[in-house]
Amino acid sequence: MSRIGVFVCHCGLNIAKTIRVSELAQFASTLPDVVVAKDYKFMCSTPGQEMIAGDIKEHKLDRIIVAACSPLMHEQTFRKVVENAGLNKYLVTIVNIREQVSWVTHDIEEGTSKAKALLNGAVYRARLLAPLTSRFIDVSPDVMVIGGGIAGIQAALELANTGKKVYLVEKNSTIGGHMAQFDKTFPTLDCSACILTPKMDAVLQHKNITLMTYCEVTEVKGYVGNFDITVKQKARYVDHDKCNACLACTEKCPGKGVSEWDEGLVKRKAIYIPFPQAVPQKPVIDRDACTFFIKGKCRLCEKVCEQKAIDFEQQDTFSTVKVGAVIVATGYDLMNTKPLVQYGYGKYPGVYSALEVERLFNSAGPTSGKVTLRDGKEPQAIAILHCIGSRDKNNYEHCSRVCCMYSLKFAHLFKEKTSADVYQFYIDMRAPGKGYEEFYNRIIEEDVKFIRGKGARVAESADEPGRMIVEAEDTLTGKFIKLPVDMVVLSPAMIPRSDSKDIARLFNLSTDKYGFFMERHPKLAPLSTMSEGIFIAGVCQSPKDIPDTVAQANGAAAEALTIVVKDKMELEATTAMVNPASCCACQNCIRVCPYGAPFFNEQKGVSEINEALCKGCGLCASVCPASAIIARHFTNDQVLAEIEGLMEF
Amino acid sequence: MSINFKQIEDKLKTEARKLLEEGKVSIVLAYGKGYDEKKPMPYVVRKTSDIENIVFNEYCTANMARYLVRYPRGTKIAIAVKPADSRAVVQLIQEEKVKREDLIVLGIPVYGMKNFKTGETIDSKTTCGIYNPVLYDILLGEEVHGQPVVSPYDVLVDYEKMDKDGRWTFWKKELDRCIRCYACRKACPMCYCDPCFIDQNKPKWGEKSPESQGNLMYHLTRFHHLAGRCIDCGECSRACPVDIPLYLFHKKVAKECEEMFGQAAGMKIEDKPALVNFRVEDSDKILE
Numbered sequence: 010m011s012r013i014g015v016f017v018c019h020c021g022l023n024i025a026k027t028i029r030v031s032e033l034a035q036f037a038s039t040l041p042d043v044v045v046a047k048d049y050k051f052m053c054s055t056p057g058q059e060m061i062a063g064d065i066k067e068h069k070l071d072r073i074i075v076a077a078c079s080p081l082m083h084e085q086t087f088r089k090v091v092e093n094a095g096l097n098k099y100l101v102t103i104v105n106i107r108e109q110v111s112w113v114t115h116d117i118e119e120g121t122s123k124a125k126a127l128l129n130g131a132v133y134r135a136r137l138l139a140p141l142t143s144r145f146i147d148v149s150p151d152v153m154v155i156g157g158g159i160a161g162i163q164a165a166l167e168l169a170n171t172g173k174k175v176y177l178v179e180k181n182s183t184i185g186g187h188m189a190q191f192d193k194t195f196p197t198l199d200c201s202a203c204i205l206t207p208k209m210d211a212v213l214q215h216k217n218i219t220l221m222t223y224c225e226v227t228e229v230k231g232y233v234g235n236f237d238i239t240v241k242q243k244a245r246y247v248d249h250d251k252c253n254a255c256l257a258c259t260e261k262c263p264g265k266g267v268s269e270w271d272e273g274l275v276k277r278k279a280i281y282i283p284f285p286q287a288v289p290q291k292p293v294i295d296r297d298a299c300t301f302f303i304k305g306k307c308r309l310c311e312k313v314c315e316q317k318a319i320d321f322e323q324q325d326t327f328s329t330v331k332v333g334a335v336i337v338a339t340g341y342d343l344m345n346t347k348p349l350v351q352y353g354y355g356k357y358p359g360v361y362s363a364l365e366v367e368r369l370f371n372s373a374g375p376t377s378g379k380v381t382l383r384d385g386k387e388p389q390a391i392a393i394l395h396c397i398g399s400r401d402k403n404n405y406e407h408c409s410r411v412c413c414m415y416s417l418k419f420a421h422l423f424k425e426k427t428s429a430d431v432y433q434f435y436i437d438m439r440a441p442g443k444g445y446e447e448f449y450n451r452i453i454e455e456d457v458k459f460i461r462g463k464g465a466r467v468a469e470s471a472d473e474p475g476r477m478i479v480e481a482e483d484t485l486t487g488k489f490i491k492l493p494v495d496m497v498v499l500s501p502a503m504i505p506r507s508d509s510k511d512i513a514r515l516f517n518l519s520t521d522k523y524g525f526f527m528e529r530h531p532k533l534a535p536l537s538t539m540s541e542g543i544f545i546a547g548v549c550q551s552p553k554d555i556p557d558t559v560a561q562a563n564g565a566a567a568e569a570l571t572i573v574v575k576d577k578m579e580l581e582a583t584t585a586m587v588n589p590a591s592c593c594a595c596q597n598c599i600r601v602c603p604y605g606a607p608f609f610n611e612q613k614g615v616s617e618i619n620e621a622l623c624k625g626c627g628l629c630a631s632v633c634p635a636s637a638i639i640a641r642h643f644t645n646d647q648v649l650a651e652i653e654g655l656m657e658f
Numbered sequence: 659m660s661i662n663f664k665q666i667e668d669k670l671k672t673e674a675r676k677l678l679e680e681g682k683v684s685i686v687l688a689y690g691k692g693y694d695e696k697k698p699m700p701y702v703v704r705k706t707s708d709i710e711n712i713v714f715n716e717y718c719t720a721n722m723a724r725y726l727v728r729y730p731r732g733t734k735i736a737i738a739v740k741p742a743d744s745r746a747v748v749q750l751i752q753e754e755k756v757k758r759e760d761l762i763v764l765g766i767p768v769y770g771m772k773n774f775k776t777g778e779t780i781d782s783k784t785t786c787g788i789y790n791p792v793l794y795d796i797l798l799g800e801e802v803h804g805q806p807v808v809s810p811y812d813v814l815v816d817y818e819k820m821d822k823d824g825r826w827t828f829w830k831k832e833l834d835r836c837i838r839c840y841a842c843r844k845a846c847p848m849c850y851c852d853p854c855f856i857d858q859n860k861p862k863w864g865e866k867s868p869e870s871q872g873n874l875m876y877h878l879t880r881f882h883h884l885a886g887r888c889i890d891c892g893e894c895s896r897a898c899p900v901d902i903p904l905y906l907f908h909k910k911v912a913k914e915c916e917e918m919f920g921q922a923a924g925m926k927i928e929d930k931p932a933l934v935n936f937r938v939e940d941s942d943k944i945l946e
Contacts, residue, residue, distance in 0.1 A: 514938070591858070593851035596754050600934040609754075614731060632934055634883045635851040636858060645861045 011136050012044045014070040015128065016061055018052035018077035020107055027111040027120040033076065036125050040132045044068045053083050058090045065094040072100050072135040076128055078107040097140030099582060099642060104131045126658035133654030137647045141582035146621055148234040148578045149333040152569045153178060155226060155512070158186020159555060160338035160547030162208050163562035164569075169217035171566075173573055176330050177212060178221045178240055181269075183287035184209055186340055190270060192370035192378075194555060195418040196448030202286060202373075209288040223293060227327065229515045232604060232624055233542030234333050234578045244323040246294035247280070251318035254290050256282070258310035258319065266298030268375075272365045275375040280310045280319075285373060294319075334542045334569040337526065338562065339512055341548040344398040344405065344502040352397060352499055353467040358383040359477055360467060360497045363415060370422050380426045384475075388429045388496035392479045393419055394464035395435040399502035405523055410552040412500035413439045417449055419498060420457040431457045432492060434464040434481050442554065460492075461485045467497050503552040516543050517603075525551050536565045544568045583625035583642040589615040591637035598629035598638060661768050662799070667714040669798040670738055673764055675709050683736040683762055685729065687722040688712050696774045700725060714738075714766070717774045721891045723747050723847035726756050736762040738798070740771065744791035745889035745924030746847035752924070752931055753887075755850065765794025767802045773896055782808040784892035784905045792925055810890055811913045817906050829907070830870070833877050835900045838868040842904055843880065845897035848887045855879060881907050886915040886932035889924040918943050 015037035019025035030048040037046035045068050049057050052075060064070060073096070075087050080103040088098035106124045114120045150173060154165045157179030165177045177184070188194075189209075191201035212218050221240060228239035247258075264279025271277075279298035282290055300307035301321060311319040343364060346354040354360045359382055361369070372378035381387055393416045398404040413435065420431045438459070440449040453459070462481040470476040470493055479492045505524035506512075513520050517540045519527040526545045529537040536544050546565035547558040572578070585606070587598075592615035598607040599616060606622035607629055609615075618629070618638075630640040639645070674686040690701025690711045698718045702725070703709060722737050723746035729735060735756075739747055747763060750756045767790045771780050781787050787810040789802035820828060843849045855863050856876045863879070865872025888908040895905040916922045918941045919932040 591853060594755065595851070597931075597934045600930065601936075611731070634855065635853065636855055636861075636863075649861050 011042050011072050012068060012070050013040075013042045013072040013074060013132060013135055014061070014064050014068060015040075015043055015046040015074045015076065015132070016052055016057075017046070017048035017106075018057070018075065019048065019050045020078060020111075021050065024077070024107050024111045027114055027117050028106060028124045029117060029121045032121060033106075033124050033128065037074075037076075037128055037132070040129065042072075042136055043132060044070060052077050053086055058086070061087070061090050062094040065091065065096060071096065072102070072138060074102045074104060074128070074131050074135055076104040076106045076124065076131075079103075079105045079109075099141040100135075100138055102131050102135050102138070104128055122658075126655050129658045130651040130654035134647050134651035137644070137650055138642070141641055143582045144580045144584075144620065145577045146234060146580055148573060148575050149236070149331045150174065150573050151176065151330070151332045152334050152336065152573055153236070153238055153330060153332040154336045154338060156186070156338035156340055156547070156549070157181070157184030157212075157220075157222065158338060158340045158547065159188045159205065159208075160340070160549075160558045160562040160565075161186070161336070162205075162212055163559050164336045164338060164546055164566045165218050166208060166211055166215065167563055167566035168569060169215045171570060172217065173570065174217050174219070176219045176221055176240075176332065178224050178226060180223070180225050180243075181283070182223045182245070182293045183283050183289070184212060184220070184222060185284075185286075185288065187364070188555065189284065189286075190272070190364060190371075191367050192372075192374075193418060193422065195414045196442070196444045198418070198421070206286045206288075209286065213288045220289065222289060226512070226515055229335075230605060231331075232622070234572060236332050236335060236542065237329055238332060238335070239327055239329050242326045242328065244325050245292075246296075246299075246319065246321055246323050247292055248318045248320050248323070249289065249291045251316045252291045252314075253316050253318075255315070256292065257313045257315075259292055261309045261313045263307065263309065264295070264298045264300045266295045271368050271375050272362070274365055274368055333573040334544065335516065336544045336546055336562075336565045336569055337512060337516060337518070337538075337549060338545070338547045338565070339506050339509055339549040341503045341552070342506055344504050346397055346499050346501045349398065349404075351466045352394065352464070352497070353477070354499060357467065357469065357477055357497070359388075359475075359495055360499065362499050362501055363412070363419075366419055366498050370419075370426070378426075380423060382496060386495075387427050388423075388494075390430045390432070390492070390494040391423055391427075391496040391498065392432045392434060392464065392492060392494045393498045393500065394467075394479070395433065395500050396463055397499045397501045400436060401502075405502040405504060407502070407523060407552065408439070409500070409503040410439070411503070411554045414442070414445060414448070414554065416498075416500055417452045417457075420452050421455060424455050424457065429496070432479075432494070433457060433459045434462060434479065435459065436461075436463050442556070460490070462490075464497075503548060505549060509549060512549075516540055518543065518545075521551075525549065536561060536568050542572055581625055583640070584620045584623035585618050585625065585627065585629050585638050585640045586620070587616050587618055588637045588639060589613060589617075591635045592616055593635040593637070595634060597632040597634070601628045601632050603628070661716075661770055661802075663715045666766055666768070666798050667712065670714055670764065670766075671709050671712050673796055673798065674703055674712060674736065675706055677736050677762060678703070678706050678709075683734040685733065685735045686764075687725050687735060687737040688764075689714055689718040689720065689722075689738070716770060716772045719771055719773070719780065719893065719896060721746055721845070721847050721893045723750060724845060724893075726750055726761075726847070727850045731757070732760060734760055734762075736764055738764045738766060739791055739794070740766050740768050741788040741791050742785045742889060742891040743847075744793045745786065745922075746891060747924075748793050748927055749848060749887060749889055749924035749931075751927050752929060758927065762796070763791070763794045765791030765797045767791065767797065767799055769802060769805055775896070775901075780892060780896075782810050783813050784895055786810045786890035786922075793927070811909055814906065814909055814913065817910065829877075830874070832902050833873045834870050836868060836873045836877065836902060837900060838866070838873065838876070839899060841897040841899060842894035842902075845893040846884070847891070847893075848884055848889070849880070851883075855883075877904075877907075881911060884908060885911045886919070887923050888912050 017034045034046045034048040092098045153176045154161045165175045230237040262278040262280045265276045268277040270283040280294045296302045368374040399409040440446045462484045466480040528535045544565040546561040627640040630638040686703035689698045692699045721743045864875030
């Protein structure tokens with residue numbers, strides 16, 4: 010015999026609007042073992058909590074059922090209440106009558122009836138609940154940050170400054186990310202490299218940061234507080250311990266590869282550092298461009314290297330790192346605009362994508378900072394086309410958020426470096442940020458022409474060979490315009506990295522329809538994910554500019570710190586156990602467990618479960634054909650009783 | 659070419675003698691004399707004097723892989739397998755119930771095996787319709803080639819014509835006849851749980867007496883537990899004293915599994931059991 014107390018919450022009108030709450034409480038009082046049933050306006054408020062605590066004492070309750078919002082919201086609140094009143098916290102059951110009932114119907118009959126069924130099931134289950142004891146595990150104090158762009162760099166530095174050890178994993182041979190490619194940053198127009206490279210260098214110098222460039226995460230095991238992450242160090246063919254960064258090899262190398270840093274506008278060597286301020290400033294060999302790897306002959310770099318650092322035999326190596334929390338900051342790609350044939354990217358040499366233009370402005374870029382077309386001439390008229398692929402039902406519906414602002418920046422730089430006429434083709438100008446509107450107004454005054462209308466097509470000019478015609482509807486005048494220009498800049502949609510799906514799979518992250526990582530809650534938990542201990546920062550979550558990215562990175566660092574700052578961590582007591590008498594040794598549990606908790610005891614011929622690894626997901630219990638696995642708090646008896654209660658109603 | 663059963667029997671005896679005498683195995687799982695020719699029995703050969711009792715004829719349909727899990731881990735066993743039976747061995751190795759190195763597989767390439775009750779040939783009708791073992795160490799006879807290849811799923815044609823309601827009525831009618839003798843479970847090489855879910859009392863998953871609800875619970879759950887694992891030997895149907903065509907359900911599930919996951923049960927040791935193995939490229943059809 011148990012003594013159950015049922016507490017029904019109105020949640021103001023959130024619940025009471027579509028469920029007759031007093032009728033529900035009345036119904037609950039008729040159920041077996043229910044000693045007291047009450048309803049109240051806000052059960053989570055202090056008077057509500059005190060009511061529960063008081064009734065536990067007064068009626069000697071040993072099971073509490075709270076019919077209210079999702080357990081994600083207030084399960085912990087009510088567990089605290091019963092714990093303070095002297096009950097085991099696993100003896101409280103939350104029945105979600107808000108998200109799962111009142112918010113999904115307008116029909117009060119339907120709502121009340123479903124709420125009764127759920128409550129009936131919960132009472133049946135509650136009678137069979139048993140007290141459980143939480144476990145405490147050691148927490149690994151280190152953090153891994155994935156992605157060495159500005160988000161990853163910032164998060165790593167913040168964490169390292171608190172004294173925590175950070176592993177910064179970057180798949181390219183240098184950190185810096187996209188920000189290293191920019192020339193100036195809006196709206197202040199300060200030089201991107203000038204503000205970024207000190208941070209890159211700080212990462213390299215920081216004693217608490219282990220920099221892992223040219224590395225990729227290949228496997229993730231474990232759980233919050235204790236992740237075991239396998240990292241692949243891709244073969245660089247250069248021993249970085251021996252290399253003294255004299256870069257003689259990069260001078261002699263005859264190989265030609267495409268410079269990723271310069272967006273493919275120029276070639277680089279096969280043995281290379283991506284750019285002069287790269288961190289670490291030591292070269293790697295691009296296998297696909299290396300004459301030795303292609304033809305089997307050359308090895309010039311090996312000959313000129315006095316340090317004997319070149320090692321053509323180098324293989325990929327794997328290492329495992331133990332960390333307590335992970336920050337994913339994998340950034341973005343720009344959409345490939347070639348398939349949008351109407352804009353002629355890749356067809357007309359005068360059409361550039363935004364990142365290519367960043368490189369043209371840059372003094373370390375392919376033109377040493379001079380704005381010239383591919384034929385070396387200075388452009389006379391330039392059109393900047395906004396929203397290419399974004400805000401577009403045929404491609405990506407989302408706004409890429411930064412294009413308006415960088416297009417203004419481009420306009421300013423074009424005006425500064427050329428005498429060209431500059432035209433902006435925009436749908437809406439969006440400048441919501443500190444100093445952004447002011448920047449917009451400043452550019453308007455710099456004689457930049459704004460045409461409100463999305464660029465529809467870029468065509469070859471019939472009259473002037475080599476020039477292009479931008480076609481668009483000026484929606485302010487309603488006129489269709491054809492504008493001759495000799496340079497077109499496309500602002501393509503920002504999309505998740507091409508390999509972000511792999512990252513999502515490795516870390517069990519959900520993604521939105523575009524592939525951006527989903528946060529746990531868009532407002533209240535924007536940096537957490539549904540995988541505990543994994544945080545996200547920067548554009549991998551959604552398009553954003555540098556200030557927002559840095560703010561997120563700092564936030565994610567603080568979130569990660571909340572985990573690794575503790576020595577011990579409480580784990581849910583809801584783990585699985587094996588009844589050896591029933592185990593048929595099929596080992597299905599071992600195959601399905603994502604945490605590696607079950608193992609096979611050869612001696613006894615049965616499976617056993619390492620409870621320190623078990624997260625209580627219940628997969629093993631559900632695949633066990635002999636029902637030998639008991640998922641604590643969700644035992645077969647408890648679940649079947651709940652189903653019986655649901656079906657009965 | 660027809661199958662020379664006598665020759666297979668002789669080879670089986672020779673190999674069994676050799677293996678036992680050389681001490682390579684302590685047990686040979688084969689077939690022995692029953693009370694008449696049509697009812698040979700599963701036979702466990704432990705010493706050379708047992709060998710004369712070995713028989714092999716067209717009625718030796720029993721799947722000896724059923725008995726592999728009875729012996730302690732590490733027991734060295736030689737096992738005579740027909741083509742379908744060899745798939746059971748492979749499946750058991752996949753499921754780590756037996757170790758490949760503990761087994762010597764005596765493969766029997768064969769077709770034209772018969773149902774002892776009806777006398778009809780079972781080849782692709784109630785078994786999987788392959789003629790050569792997929793795994794063996796010693797082959798007792800020549801590999802079979804040139805026999806017509808018939809899909810094991812052809813027999814489903816009439817069954818698949820039934821709609822959902824039709825199938826439900828069909829199975830309710832068939833399964834209502836079940837007397838709960840559990841011969842299907844005993845004959846099945848993949849049914850090795852002890853205790854079986856249906857024998858459990860806490861929770862009680864289904865009624866144990868032969869009545870409609872409990873019968874459905876037992877059989878539907880058993881079908882489910884065998885999804886992606888049934889190697890289509892058809893022994894459950896032949897063991898059934900009331901002739902419930904269990905093979906139809908198993909074949910249908912096997913067919914869907916094969917279409918969905920691109921692998922049939924027990925064909926390759928390297929495969930993993932389809933339903934407890936996650937592959938990125940797996941079909942999501944199962945969720946629809």
